[in-house]
Amino acid sequence: xQKIEQNSEALNIxxxxxxxxxxxxxxxxxxxxxxxxxxxxxxxVFLLLIRKNEKEKRKERLKVTFDTTLKxxxxxxxxxxxxxxxxxxxxxxxxxxxxxxxxxxxxxLSIRP
Amino acid sequence: xxxVTQTPKFRILKIGQSMTLQCAQDxxxxxxxxxxxxxxxxxKLIYYSVGAxxxxxxxxxxxxxxxxxxxxxxxLRLELAAPSQTSVYFCASSYQSSGNTIxxxxxxxxxxx
Numbered sequence: 001x002q003k004i005e006q007n008s009e010a011l012n013i014x015x016x017x018x019x020x021x022x023x024x025x026x027x028x029x030x031x032x033x034x035x036x037x038x039x040x041x042x043x044x045v046f047l048l049l050i051r052k053n054e055k056e057k058r059k060e061r062l063k064v065t066f067d068t069t070l071k072x073x074x075x076x077x078x079x080x081x082x083x084x085x086x087x088x089x090x091x092x093x094x095x096x097x098x099x100x101x102x103x104x105x106x107x108x109l110s111i112r113p
Numbered sequence: 114x115x116x117v118t119q120t121p122k123f124r125i126l127k128i129g130q131s132m133t134l135q136c137a138q139d140x141x142x143x144x145x146x147x148x149x150x151x152x153x154x155x156x157k158l159i160y161y162s163v164g165a166x167x168x169x170x171x172x173x174x175x176x177x178x179x180x181x182x183x184x185x186x187x188x189l190r191l192e193l194a195a196p197s198q199t200s201v202y203f204c205a206s207s208y209q210s211s212g213n214t215i216x217x218x219x220x221x222x223x224x225x226x
Contacts (some may be wrong), residue, residue, distance in 0.1 A: 034215070043203050043217030044156070072201075089155065099144055099163050101215060102172065105155030 003033055006104040013080050013111050021107045023090030030092035033073050037082055038087045038106065047088075048075075059097040067079045080111045115139050117218035119204050126194040126225045134189040134221050136204030144207045145187040146215065147171075147179065151201040161186055189218065196223045 013019045023033065032051040036044035043080045050057040050066045050073065057064045063076040073092075077084050089105040095100040120135045138145065143164045148156040148171075158171030162181040176198060178190040187206075191198060204218045 036224065037217075041220070042207070043220055045217070046214040050215075073191075098167070099161060100171065101146065101161075102158055103148070103156040 002026065004090065004092065004102060004104040006088075006090060007107045008105060010108040010110060013109065015080060015082060015111050015113050017080055018046075019080050019084070019109055019110065019111070021088050023075070023092075023104055025071050025073075025092055026109040027031075028094065029068065029071075029096075033064075033066060033090060033092040034101075035062075035073075035075050036089045036091060037105070038089060044089055077109075082111045082113055083112050100108040114203060117204055119202075119214050119218035119221050120177060124221045124224070126191070126223065127191060128196065128225060130194050131190070131192050132194070134191070134202055134204070134223070136189065136218060137185050138187075138204075138206040138216070139185065140206060140208070140216065141158045141184065142208050142216075143184065144205035144209060144213075144219055145181065146204065146205040146207075147189045148185070148203045149173065149198075150203065150220075151172070151200050152196070159189065159202075160201045191223075196225050 003026045034049045035047045038044040048064045052063045061078045065074045087108045089106040090104045094100045115152050136141045146161045147159040148155050160179040162168045179188045202221045207213045207215045208219045
C-alpha cells in the first residue's frame with residue numbers, strides 16, 4: 001500500500017543550526033510534493049511545493065529537495081530560530097488521483113535559544 | 114477575504130447524536146477537503162470533492178457523510194456519534210489540486226461523550 005513516513009520523534013536543534021526533516025514515500029511516485037507548517041491548535045499553512053522534475057526549491061531560509069530515486073524529500077531550515085518551532089508536514093498526492101492529498105504524520109521541530 | 118470558514122468552533126456531542134460541521138470558502142476553489150486530527154497525531158483525509166456534485170472517500174470515511182451542492186459549501190455530517198470521533202476537524206480548499214496551495218480553516222473541536 002502507498003505510505004508516507006516522516007520522523008515521528010521530535011527534532012531538537014540549537015538556534016542558528018540547520019534543521020533537516022525527512023519525508024519518505026513508498027509504493028507510488030507522486031508528481032509533486034508539498035510541505036506545510038502547523039502550529040498548535042491551528043490549521044496547516046503552505047510553505048513550499050516541489051515537482052518531480054525539480055531537484056531543489058528554495059524560499060528564503062527554506063530549502064526542499066526531491067529525490068525520486070530514493071523516494072524521499074528533505075526539508076531544510078537554515079539559520080534556525082525559535083520562531084521556527086512547529087510541526088512540519090509533507091503532503092504528496094496519493095495514487096492516480098492528484099486531488100487526493102494525504103499528509104504525513106509530521107515532525108515536531110523545537111529550536112532552543 | 115474570509116478564506117475557509119468552519120462552524121462551529123467547539124461542540125460537545127453525546128454518543129448516538131448526529132450533527133453537521135459546516136464549511137464555506139469564498140475563494141471560488143473547486144477542490145475541497147475534510148481532515149480529522151486526533152491529539153498528537155497527523156491529519157487523516159475523510160472525504161474530498163473536486164467540484165459541485167462530486168465527492169469521494171478519503172482514508173477514514175466511515176461514520177461520516179458529505180455533500181457538495183454548491184462550489185462554496187462542503188458540509189460534513191456525523192451520524193450516530195461515537196467517542197472515536199472525538200477529534201479536531203479541518204476543512205480545506207484549493208483552486209485545483211495539481212500543485213496548488215491548500216488553504217485550511219481554523220478547525221472544529223468535537224468531543225463525543
